[in-house]
Amino acid sequence: MTGERRYDDREVGQILKRVAELHEREGDKADARAMTRAEIEQVVHELGISRALVARATSELAVQDVRNRPVWSLGGKTDLMFEEIVDGHVDDATLTQMLEVLRRSLGDPGKLEREAGARIWSTTASTSRRIHFTVVEHAGSTTLRLEERMAGDAGAIVGMSAFAGGVTGFMTLVPLKVLVIKAVLLLMMGPLALTGALLGWVGGRALWRRRSVGREEQLRRAFGEIVALAGARRPALPSPASGQDAGDDDRGG
Template sequence: MSGDRRYDDREVGQILRRVAELHAGEGEKTDARSMSRGEIEEVVQELGISKALVARATGELALQDVRNRPVWWAGGKTELMFEEVVDGPVDDARLSQMIEVLRRSLGDPGQLKQEAGARIWSATTRRIHLTVVEHEGRTTLRLEERMDASVTLGSAFLGGFGGFLAGLFAVVLLKGVVIKALLLLVLGALASIGAVAGWIGGRALWRRRSEGHEAQLRQAFAAIVALAEAPVSEPSPPDE
C-alpha cells in the first residue's frame, strides 16, 4: 500500500482508534504514555480537527467512566453504559436488526418508542435501554442498564439475622446460667459477624452477576455497532 494515500476524517479516526487498541494490546512491551488534554488538543489541531470536539469527547468519556465505575459497597457495578457515534443515519430496517440482536441476547421482546427525536428500545425484564439519536449526519448509539444491587444488602441482613438466631438458639439449648448470660452478652457481636460475612458473600455474588451483565451487553453492543457501520447494500437491478 502506498504511503501517499490520503485519508478522510472518518478513516483517520478509525486508524487512530485501531492504533490505540493495538498499542494497549501490546501490554508490557510498550512504555506507559499519558497525555494531558492540552497535549491532545495540540495533536488534533495538527490534523485540522477542532478543539471543541476534544472537549466534547473528553466530556463523554468522563460520563462513561462515572457510569461504568464499580460501587465499593455493592462489590461491582450498578450502572453500565456503552456509547458510540457512527457516520450516517440508521434507518428503520437496520434498527430492527439491532433490536433483534438484543432480543436474542436478552430473551426479551422489549418495546420501541420515539421520544424527542430519539428512538428508544427498552427491555421489559431488566432496566436496559438502547437509544438511537441522529444529529448533523451522524448517529449516537447508547446502550445502558441500571442494576439493583440490593442482593448485597439483603445478604448482609440475612447474615446478621442468622448470626443472631444462632446465638439465640444456643442460649435456649445450652445449660448453665453463666454460659447463657455470656451468650446473651455476645448476641450483638454474633449478629455483627454474621452481617459482615453475609455482606462479603453478597459482594462476591454481585460482582459475578454484574460482570456477567457487562459481558453480555458489551458483546451485544459490539454487534449493534458493527451493524451500524456496515456498508449499505445497493439494491440489485431488475432482470431484463
C-alpha cells in the same frame, strides 16, 4: 505541578479515538504515557484537528466513566453504558435487525417508542432488568447507546445477603445456650450478629460482582453485534429521479 488532571494511556486512547470519530475518523495514536488535556490538544492540533473537539470528547469520556464505574460497597457496577457514533442514517430495516439482537440476547420482546426524534427500545415491565437502547441522529451521524441501570438489584442482593448473615449470626446463640451463662450470651449477641452481617455483606458483594460482570459481558456482546450491523449498511442508492436527470444531462451534452 499545575494541578491539572492527567489522563493515563487508556483514557488518552479513548479520547483520541473519540476525537478522530468527530473528525471523520482522522487521527493517529497518542504516546503511551499520561497526558494533560493541554498536551492532548497539542497532539490533535498537530494532526490538523480542532482543539474544540477535545473538550467534547473528554466530557463524553467523563460521562461514560461515571456510568461504568464499580461501586466498592456493592462489589460491582450499578450502571452500564455502551455508546458508538456511526456515520449516516440507520434505517428502519437495520434498526429491526438491531432489536432482534437484543431480543435474542435478553429474551425480552421489549417496546420501541419514538420521542423527540429519538428511537428508544426498552425492556418490558415483566422483566426486572431496566435496559434501554437509544438511536439518535444528528448532523449526518447516528449515536447508538445501550444502557442498563442496576442500582436497585445490587442494593437488594447485597442488603439481603447482609441481613441474612446477621440473622444467621444471631441464631448461633441458640446452640450456645447450654454452654455459656445468660450474661455471656447477652454480651455475645451484638458481636455475633455483626460478624454474621459482615460475612453476609462480603458474600453479597462477591455474588453481585459475578452477576454484574455477566450482565456487562452480555450487553457488550450484543452491542458489538449492533455496531457491526451499523457498519454493514449499504449506501443508499440514487433515486430514479436523480438517475433520470443525470441521463437527461448526458443526452443534452
